[in-house]
Amino acid sequence: MSAPLKNDRFLRALRREPVDRTPVWLMRQAGRYLPEYRETRRQAGSFLGMAKQPEIACEVTLQPLRRFPLDAAILFSDILTIPDAMGLELYFVEGEGPKFRHPVRDAAAIARLGVPDMETELRYVMDAVRLIRRELDGAVPLIGFSGSPWTLACYMVEGGGSKDFARIKAMALNDPQALHALLSVNTDAVIAYLAAQRAAGAQALQVFDTWGGVLSPAMYREFSLPYLTRIAKELERGDGADRAPLILFGKGTAAYLDDLAQTGADGVGVDWLIELGDAARRTGGRVALQGNLDPATLYGAPEAIRREVRRALDSYAAGNQGSRDGHVFNLGHGMSPDMNPDHVAVLVDEVHAYSAR
């Protein structure tokens, strides 16, 4: 049905197969640091308006690929589409991040939640995936994604971002059963959502556990890890040859790398708070690793960016028995609006040039 893939470095790296150079993409590569993105957004009016119109989501997804020789595209969307479709009503306040009009705060509200229908309530996402695949025409693979069950729950209970996660942690302490019920329906929804994105054409899938790192180890092992594991296991049972590799990304979760490597996921996304070589040693070739430059490196001058890129590439190889296989280059977290597109070009070129063999 679709065009053969011209650049499969990213998928090969996730399978830990040899590649001619290390593939690279950047979290939030389609974003406000690009003038053409700001122009599209000005016309569309809002972030959510862009994400919900497949033509615009497609245009924005492709923008960074016109500038930089990136090895993957990632669907332009939000990590919170699922709770929005569950009826919580996502909205954005400038400078304050995402919020929900109807947060869920107790067992009764949680009991009313259900898995949204993917081809009606989240059809705009699937339409975007189909359109982007057509427009990409096999240039690079397309990554679909979702927030993790725990990270979705944070926003759903807090009603938005939080500094201390007081409400959801109080729920974890006082009514863990209610929280497990919430995480359980979120997990069902994430699995259905990622499977639907895969069916629509996504060639790899990433789960963002943005807030996994705010939990104590005991709470992480109770409220986040088991649900990530279930996602990995159930998506693995998917359709054989057509299986899209799964990447689990967590912020501040380097302490759980061994556990994440045992979930059955193909890749683990690593933030910049651990040496990539240490991460490679600890996971011992069981998964591909994706990361892990501090995004703030892009505030450095070009020579500093090149130096840090080489350091990260060398660190990975040193921890991976001298081989660059199984490494997808990325930042350790998303890009920021005030970053310089010229610096992104320097980063991408250096990854390819230095890793070429």
Next chain:
Amino acid sequence: MSAPLKNDRFLRALRREPVDRTPVWLMRQAGRYLPEYRETRRQAGSFLGMAKQPEIACEVTLQPLRRFPLDAAILFSDILTIPDAMGLELYFVEGEGPKFRHPVRDAAAIARLGVPDMETELRYVMDAVRLIRRELDGAVPLIGFSGSPWTLACYMVEGGGSKDFARIKAMALNDPQALHALLSVNTDAVIAYLAAQRAAGAQALQVFDTWGGVLSPAMYREFSLPYLTRIAKELERGDGADRAPLILFGKGTAAYLDDLAQTGADGVGVDWLIELGDAARRTGGRVALQGNLDPATLYGAPEAIRREVRRALDSYAAGNQGSRDGHVFNLGHGMSPDMNPDHVAVLVDEVHAYSAR
């Protein structure tokens, strides 16, 4: 000169000597969660106005001790008094945290910085320490403190709090020599400041490396750890019998516990992102450990608080060959204004009751 200490549990624990029960104090125990604090602040007008008037700083320091049987008092002050005294002019905007009117952004501005005179420019701190010691009358030991060289530098360069630390990380990448010059003068100032607090009567000292955890390991080892080590080494050379034990607290720096335990500090403060038993195993009795309940535990119901307190106490003992020695109970980070004082009472009582022998 001063009254003999009636409760030396805290100091004994820092020396890893046996105690009748585990000592406990809480970071930001003197703060807005207390109605009497809010009343004092209303009268004084501002946070900084309170910190700069020794009588008010003394009153506020003592407030939590009148409510709870805490085993230590901590000077009411700010971690940023040093750069304020260097001429950067600290001020606070409601809901935005600390800011500096004159941030330092280049080598020329850094070259103009000098170590403030402790008994003139920071006399209000030393007067507060002397007054609190007198008023405490030996009830419990008094802790003095400072921000770490790196954490001070973050605020000095960014001009306030930051989400991504873009400016200081750009300096680290593009002009590391300038940043080292800044960290060096900060370190000289922190050492002089802590020594002066000790001379004025502080019986223990804590350094807050609040932002150590935003750095990659390579940067942490270049820009934070060596300066913490210098502080520990130079304060150790202090006056024999009168030596005040030093605690190094870092947020998000559990990966460096081994390094911190080798600095020569007496105690290491641990956040809640590591099991306390693992921290004890990794430091192997070389230092006392202080921590590490997730502050959000105080949002839980009393029974949940008691359960988590017991878990932390047991975790420490399990990692410390069955012994509670060398543990100072604390939160893994500071308290928040919306916490319930009754819950603090539950926590403090449970620490003492459960650890009693």
